[in-house]
């Protein structure tokens with residue numbers, strides 16, 4: 001297909017009105033009046049719309065996004081939180097775990113798709129049987145990981161096994177007490193802090209820790225909603241201004257009842273970041289930290305066709321992320337989500353099975369994901385009162 005007439009994001013601030021030809025999952029051409037375009041490609045007029053690169057959510061646990069927020073009050077560290085909430089045989093955990101993991105993971109993919117995300121970093125091994133072409137979003141495939149120092153006795157071995165050009169992702173310094181704070185030093189002593197190390201949370205950073213992480217060129221995934229609800233605070237503003245590479249992640253509904261659009265707003269309110277800072281944290285910087293090599297995080301010829309279409313109100317790409325409501329989501333060249341107003345435009349060339357999905361407080365879309373079947377299975381196991389990242393969903 002050829003998208004014509006839209007403003008296209010060139011970076012956080014700049015846009016240009018160019019044609020985009022999407023073919024074979026890639027942006028085959030980006031330029032003015034594409035003469036070399038294949039005449040068989042449908043040409044879609046997107047005048048009045050702004051096209052952004054698909055967003056990157058740097059941390060989620062996809063299978064936990066239907067859960068209510070578990071836990072009571074705030075905790076000192078992740079170990080005490082986990083000990084308090086891990087009650088697999090008690091409601092509501094019991095009912096949620098009874099729903100197939102496959103269904104729960106697809107819900108997690110939908111949460112991301114609905115918020116403009118085209119690539120998510122899922123903190124678990126890549127499962128090729130689930131994360132296939134039918135999955136709503138791309139899932140980061142090439143990475144090493146460990147849960148954390150407390151829960152991964154083989155952490156050093158996992159780090160060593162991770163290929164040099166892959167990121168190594170782990171929860172670290174998740175908490176506000178001495179136990180959590182000591183983790184950066186312990187990780188350094190184990191030799192696992194390097195430029196491919198990506199620490200999730202790292203709330204309890206002091207200045208020497210911060211200096212060390214900067215020296216080692218490690219990166220940080222910031223999940224403010226999750227931190228604030230679990231520990232009553234998040235990383236200091238100084239961390240975000242230190243030059244450390246910081247990217248944004250939602251974490252799961254277990255601790256954060258948010259999607260990435262909500263999280264961008266929380267991040268902005270927490271540390272008064274500029275729209276451009278936030279844009280980098282969910283696009284190019286995230287692609288760099290996660291070592292994504294397919295052109296993710298920007299719109300460029302030859303790169304993956306991961307795109308978000310929004311209404312053009314004259315805003316910059318960075319400003320467009322604030323309370324963003326996607327009109328259309330294209331993942332690897334395929335339309336996966338479309339608003340009612342753009343549905344006719346899509347059905348011209350794609351008459352696939354579109355099913356509606358309504359999200360409380362967000363809106364209604366059509367998607368090729370089989371929402372009615374997913375809803376039916378979910379109601380049967382959990383009951384009609386389920387929520388996706390805190391919001392009621394209906395087909």
Ligand SMILES: [Zn+2]
Pocket residue numbers: 059060061123171200251252
């Ligand atoms: Zn996590």
